[in-house]
Amino acid sequence: MSNQTSTDTAKTDPGAAHGGLPAGGVSLWQIFLIFLRLGLTSFGGPVAHISYFREEFVRRRQWLSDAHYADLVALCQFAPGPASSQVGMGIGMALGGVRGSLMAWLGFTMPSAIVLAILGMAFVHIDLAAIEGVIRGLKLVAVGVVAHALVGMARTLCPDIPRASLAILAACIMIVSDTVLAQFGVIIGGMMGGFVLLRQAAAGDTQDMPTPRSTKGALIALGLFFGLLAGLPIAAQFDQSGLFDVIDGFYRSGALVFGGGHVVLPLLQSAVVDPGWVDQEAFLAGYGATQAVPGPIFTFAAYLGAVLHTGTASTGWLISSATALVTLIAIFLPAWLLVIGLLPFWDRVRHVAAMRAGLLGVNAAVVGLLAAVLYDPIWTGAIHDVVDVICVVAAFAVLQWRLMPVWALVGIGAVGGYLAGLV
Incomplete structure (x- = not known):
């Protein structure tokens, strides 16, 4: 009888944690391949990536x-x-525990990291004008993807007037003041609004209980996060090779940036340009190349790591590759440690009744944040004429009616943009 009940629950709530997974769970290889495909096709920046994941x-x-x-x-x-x-x-x-998180990171990060590291070793200055049409096509697809995800999330997370109002207010605030401080204010405001307005909705919001996770590993991860943040600058003082200086600069950039994406660029610039490790021209060339590849913007670290040794006669591609790998790991390591350290506690507190009310408000605020980013910079940066609007509507319709998978739509957008650029 219990087996039948479990099966029925999985059917009625396919999105329940682990309840909607295939029999036997998901293999690490499967996780890697799915995220590898996303890493090859996810253009458009962080918000678009979140939409692709959804x-x-x-x-x-x-x-x-x-x-x-x-x-x-x-x-x-x-x-x-x-x-x-x-x-x-x-x-x-x-889906796969700590090893699953590593497989997800590896698959999603590897494509753009390899391309950018190779460009850094070759010190290639990309002529973005040559692929301007491709970039334009990919931007239009990204608008359709984000819009489609936003509509789907709004239906689920803003089903009533209080939550819709919180989302609209959050969007308006972010459009007027697009700063990290405003983002924090919107999220905290959403939580406070949830505490006040959404207690009744939270009482009826049934959530599957999470699979228990060990807090021991979480505490170790958090200890490593803060230990490295404090210890790397000290180690750099005693290291004559300069390796720990490099690791500290990239680790600190990954650990102290709020908002992600392009916000990390000033930190990276101060970490590598100000000390004279990378000149401004090489930095800007790599930033331009980062815009033309899929995947996370933080893979820019692989380019910078490779550029550190470019042009030095005594070093070859092996050392440049190793440095690119070190800087890539250094900038992503704090993010990974925080995910491992915070998720077990987050899974517990998010099921407390009062916290559920606050999180319902936060989720509504997140919808508003996505709406604001959809408008600026995604819409304003991609839409220039009526033809662009038609392309976005077509991309949205394709996703809404499931006429083709996202990766195929991305391919069509790239090819179509290239052909339009030729014309």
Whole structure:
């Protein structure tokens, strides 16, 4: 009888944690391959990545519920680091534990990291004008993807007037003042609004209980996070090679940035340009190349690591590759440690009745944040004429009616943009 009940629950709530997973769970290889495909096709920046993840794991595969996914996104908005990469790590951890989080990071990060490291070693200055049409096509697809995800999340997370009002207010605040401080204010305000307005909704919001996770590993991860943050500068004082200086600069950039994405650029610039490790021209060339590849913006670290040795006669591609790997790991390591350290506690507190009310408000605020980013910079940066609007509407319709998978739509957008550029 209990087996039948369990089966019925999985059918009625396919997004329940682990309840919607295939029999036998998800293998690490499967996690890696799914995120590898996302790493090859996820253009458009952090918010677009979050939308791609939702399409893959919530809507298409139904391995996570919208509420569970939104709670994960909310946690990654609170924590410092690359938000979309942390969401991917969190999904990997939900599906395959700590090793699953590593597989998710490796698959999602590897494609763009390899390309950027190779460019750094070759010190190639990309002529973005040559692929301007491709970039334009990918931007239009990203608008459609984000819009589609926003509509789906709004239906689930803002089903009543109080939550819709919180989302609209959050969007208006972020459009007027697009700063990290405003983002924190919107999230905290959403939580406070949830405490006041959504207690009754939280009482009827049934959530699956999470699979218990050991807090011992979480505490070790948090200890490592703060230990490295404090210890690396000290180690750099005694290291004559300069390696720990480099590791500290990239680790600190990954650990102290809030908002992720492009916000990390000033920190990286002060970490590598100000000491004279990378000149301004090389830095800007790599930033331009980062815009033309899929995956997380933080993979810019692989380019910078490779550029550190470019042009030095005594070093070859092996040392440049090793340095690129070191800087890549250094900038993502704090994000991974925070995901491992915070998720077990987050999974527990998010099921407390009062916390559920606050999180319902936070989730509504996250919808508002996505709406604001959809408007600026995604819409304003991609839409220039009526043809662009038609393309976005077409992309949205394709996703809404499931006429083709996202990766195919991305390919069509790239090819179509290239052909339009030729014309």
